[in-house]
Amino acid sequence: MRRSLVDKWKKTVLMKKQARLRKHMPHTRLATRKNVRSLLDRYGMAYVKPARGSQGRGVMRMEKRERKKMPYSYQLGERKRSFRTFARAYAAIVEQMDGDRHVVQQGIRLLKHKGRRFDIRLMIQRKPSGGRETTGMFARAAHPRKIVTNGSQGGSIYSVDAVLRPYAGPARRKRLYDLMDDLSHRTFKLLNGFAPGLNELGIDYAIDRKLKPWILEVNTKPDAAPFTLLADQSLIKRIVRYGKAYGKTYKLVCKKAKRGK
Numbered sequence: 001m002r003r004s005l006v007d008k009w010k011k012t013v014l015m016k017k018q019a020r021l022r023k024h025m026p027h028t029r030l031a032t033r034k035n036v037r038s039l040l041d042r043y044g045m046a047y048v049k050p051a052r053g054s055q056g057r058g059v060m061r062m063e064k065r066e067r068k069k070m071p072y073s074y075q076l077g078e079r080k081r082s083f084r085t086f087a088r089a090y091a092a093i094v095e096q097m098d099g100d101r102h103v104v105q106q107g108i109r110l111l112k113h114k115g116r117r118f119d120i121r122l123m124i125q126r127k128p129s130g131g132r133e134t135t136g137m138f139a140r141a142a143h144p145r146k147i148v149t150n151g152s153q154g155g156s157i158y159s160v161d162a163v164l165r166p167y168a169g170p171a172r173r174k175r176l177y178d179l180m181d182d183l184s185h186r187t188f189k190l191l192n193g194f195a196p197g198l199n200e201l202g203i204d205y206a207i208d209r210k211l212k213p214w215i216l217e218v219n220t221k222p223d224a225a226p227f228t229l230l231a232d233q234s235l236i237k238r239i240v241r242y243g244k245a246y247g248k249t250y251k252l253v254c255k256k257a258k259r260g261k
Helices: 009-015 033-043 086-097 160-166 171-196 225-229 234-243
Strands: 026-031 045-050 060-064 072-076 080-081 102-106 116-126 133-139 155-156 200-207 213-219
Touching: 009 026, 009 102, 009 171, 009 213, 026 033, 033 045, 033 060, 033 086, 033 102, 045 086, 060 086, 072 086, 080 086, 116 171, 116 234, 133 160, 133 171, 133 225, 133 234, 155 160, 160 171, 171 200, 171 213, 225 234
Parallel strands: none
Antiparallel strands: 026 102, 045 060, 045 102, 060 072, 072 080, 116 133, 116 200, 133 155, 200 213
16 A cells, blocks of 8 residues: 655654754644644744645644733634633634644744745656656745735745845855755655655745745645746646656646736
């Protein structure tokens, strides 16, 4: 029976065995009361995510601020709630978790484009000629009132150069891209060793204020449709061609994601 790579916690445990990857992964634990409080106290912000969720559904951001009244808060979708104590905040998110397994992840303070937080999706695929290749990247800027960047949650799609240009020159951007490429190849090789037959991954990177890339999530069934919103159409053509070689077809219609302006 083929091993599954759906569960975020399982992927985290596997990837953290490799020191090179571990350096670029946010501190992540199973979402117990003790672990949520520990990460929140340490980082001031933490994300609680369904272990088997997708498209940003059910992701909550918790924050702890230095103020006397209502220091704890969480946001889910466009709704934000504040609490006087951690106990009340945690009780509220447990209600939203609805008995499903969740992970809690160190909050990374994302760079912004036009005032909106963004992350980067990198696509890596098995090549028709053998081996694997990074076939494209795009940036996702979050909906102004939401905490997740997913296009399905109203995010906007930009070229990676467009969002990073204000923060780094061409040489610095190339070093960053090369590093993400290296991390992606290592991730693919590691996960394919656990579940042979892997053909593609969509890897989500947060870029912090020091331009360090952090691996937020690894998707084994990445959506290629947002690439259709980029000016450079050569990326989606290559993705489709590579996918066809291993029997994959893509639904290339973006119903909610928007082209960045």
